[in-house]
Amino acid sequence: MSESDSSFSAGGGMELDPAFAAIPKNKSCLCVWRIENFKLVAVPRESHGIFFKGDAYVIYHAEEIKKSTGSSSTTSSTLIQHIHFWIGSEATQDEAGVAAYKTVELDDHLLGNAVQHREVQGNESERFLSYFKSRGGVTYRQGGVASGFHRHQSTNEPRLFRLKGRHTVRLFEMPAIDWSNISRGDVYILDLSEVIFVWNGARSNKFERLQAIQRARQLRDERGKTNIVIIEDGEEMKMSKDELKYFEMKLPLKDKKLNLNETIDENDDDDRRAEGAHIKLYKCSDESGTLKVTEKKVGPLIKSDLESEDAYIIDNGPYGIWVWVGRRSNPKERREAMRNALGFLQKKGYTKTTKVCRVIDGGEPMEFIALFKTWIDSNAQKGLGKTYSKGNIAKIVSSQFDINTMHLHPELAAATQMPDNGSGKKEIYRIDQFKMIPYAESMHGTFFSGDSFVIQYTYSDQQRSNTLIYFWLGHFSSIDEQAAAAIGAVELDKKINGTGTIIRVVQDKEPPHFMAMFQGHMIIFKHGKRSGFRNLQYHDENTNENEDTYLLQVRGISKYDTKAVQVDLRASSLNSNDCFVLFTAHCVYIWCGKGSTGDEREMSKVVASSKSREPIMVFEGQEKEEFWSHFPYGKEAYASDKRLGEHQSSLNSINDHPARLYEISNASGRITVTEIPNFTQADLDEDDVMLLDAWTCVFLWIGKHSNKTEMKDAERIAFDYLRTDPSHRDSDTPIMKTKQTYEPIHFTGFFGPWDKNYWTTKSSYETTKAMLHANNRPEIYAELIRDKPKQNILNRTAVTKYSYEILVKPADELPEDVNPELREVIKPP
DSSP states (O other): OOGGGGGGSOSTTOOOOGGGTTOOTTSOEEEEEEEETTEEEEOOGGGTTEEETTOEEEEEEEEEEEEEOSSSSOEEEEEEEEEEEEEOTTOOHHHHHHHHHHHHHHHHHTTTOSEEEEEETTOOOHHHHHTTGGGTSEEEESOOGGGTOOSOOOOSSOEEEEEEOSSSOEEEEOSSSSGGGOBTTSEEEEEOSSEEEEEEOTTOOHHHHHHHHHHHHHHHHHHSSOEEEEEETTOGGGSOHHHHHHHHTTSOGGGOOOBTTOOOOOOOHHHHHHHHTTOEEEEEEOTTSSOEEEEEEESOEEGGGOOTTSEEEEEOGGGOEEEEEOTTSOHHHHHTHHHHHHHHHHHHTOOTTSOEEEEETTOOOHHHHTTEEEOOOOOOSOSSGGGGOSSOOOOOOOSSOOHHHHHHOHHHHHHHTOSSOSOSEEEEEEEETTEEEEOOGGGTTEEETTOEEEEEEEEEOSSOEEEEEEEEEOTTSOHHHHHHHHHHHHHHHHHTTTOSEEEEEETTOOOHHHHHTTTTOEEEESSOGGGOOGGGTOOOTTOOGGGGOEEEEEEOSSTTTOEEEEEOSSGGGOBTTSEEEEEOSSOEEEEEOTTOOHHHHHHHHHHHTTSSSOOEEEETTOOOHHHHTTSTTOSOOOBOOTTTSSOOOSTTOTTTSOOEEEEEEOTTSSOEEEEESSOOGGGOOTTSEEEEEOSSOEEEEEOTTOOHHHHHHHHHHHHHHHHHOTTOOOTTOOEEEEETTOOOHHHHGGGSSOOTTTGGGOOOHHHHHHHHHHHOOTTHHHHHHHHSHHHHHHHOSOOOOOOHHHHTSOGGGSOTTOOGGGGGGGSOO
């Protein structure tokens, strides 16, 4: 079965694959399946992001998105669903065909509401890559099911990976651990389980070097006690004697052969814009029983070009093919949309790695809408709805958390990442002086960004007791504290005989279950424990009366996803899109922005309940002077852009054009522009210039370490960005430049909680290297070198043989590459 054949067999009346039965239709989740013997096999959560080159996969992602309803005070939620089928570079045609077929089958089960994507190894969409960002990026492994890799789990076998990517990382497993697979233009991770070597090519870029360190730290945190050794190209001899000896067991320096012609691979989004300016629209028709594709228009495109009775192909050149399916198109056109796109791709002579995406009328993603000059979303029905159903529409899954359902269907718990409802037993420890100190129960749910915590969570299902061990790393906790938290988690697991599940959690990336453990009472305060507040029972000589007053920004709509984050005690910290709780010495206020929902307000009451006083509700625009008096600078302007509050019915509504962030860099010697999906403040790189497209204006953010070339070219790139935008933007759109640490509120309002001190506490590259080295355990090499050299030498493809006369000489007279303890290994037969 080929990809292009797959859509013929899909459609109404098909038997549902058991793998899909556990998907919650109305909940956010990420599910990954691998094709094994023409069947779908679920990939465990800990292996999400690992893909074997010889396999094909199906990935389902659902995310709840909040949208304005048109009222100034209410919003609604929409579940955005995407299905991707991923094809490895060595996957068989049959495996690719099954993945495509299963994608259509899953879409049928979801009543045609999902966006379908075809992903090819090495050319995945930014959306796809963003799903695995929190897990350190995407890793490509050698082999596949046909090669005997039937279990999707990591092993302790030595592996060499090449790392690519500045923000979204790809790790490529090399065919063998050999210098012939290494080049000066890249960064490599040699994973030997107990020791992780990061080798930086002389011409590799600093961003990938930092990403490699982050990935190595993540691997160390998952395992506990692992050494990390950073090596600069040409400085291998600076390693300690034992580090060098262990490194050379796999990569002997005498065999070092580098490809000096290798160049840095950068994605030039500037070129994509120029190509996108020539976008074309084709109409698909099968009225005569044969598919007919007719060119209808060369850009600019507007939404009215698309008619709901038909299907269309939008050709953005080698940068992507889109198929749009009208809600009143016939069932055959809907089911064969992806097949038709693949045929179009072949006819045009585009490469097989060209991205292909099918979207449905009323469910268009941001990337698709961005191709249009104007877009009026007058659609009242999401997806294909009843017109696509052969029978009754499936009942909507309850949004209530049903613990019994989770016990009866563990696959559902895996899909939602909610093993229980968070009501189990918690033992919490805070890292203090690199030791785990029990955390008072009265403080459970209270975190500090300058600290690290370890949480042992125990719950019972209908069969046995289970343990989850989280270690939470505050943004500003030290590397030593983070390492201590990781080791502490491993030690707790050892006490229960290794039966627990260890989970690494970074501040602001908390999974649903982590927040559910605190039932809506999770609060993250600034700094560390010693800077806590009097009202939290922590005070010292630096405590003053003003610390009784603080402001929390609340995010969440239920006790399973709510947390509050402390922001600066200034009215400028407010945001029309959210709720805030203002604690003072004598009262508690709940400030409700115009864009907040009723559920968010209810959860703000839960956060406010930490004080016994009845909270005072304050609605945006109805504040009294008493409210503003609690802010040191009184009433100030805050993020109240129309896109954050009242819905606009204009052609360019922000609901259809959310903000997009791009990085402008010349690290490779030429200016490149790269989009960063799902951005946060942490994605603003102080070494570069960033472009934030807010639709009604474009911001240029100047990092304090950006160079003159980047600053000089930034404004030109902003103009070119507008000029070549496929949606044919107004070239007079305002362009605003702002410098790091001087950002205005209508810029910071797009990034969620904003910390003005974020960059002042970041460690430099050299400092990070030194700290990692200080955390290593030199004593482990004696055991590793004693136990493993014989095995490693036997695994080498080429071993020099010496005569008996040479091998019987005293140890100090032996050749350099002969280990006196292993003479028999290299003795001639």
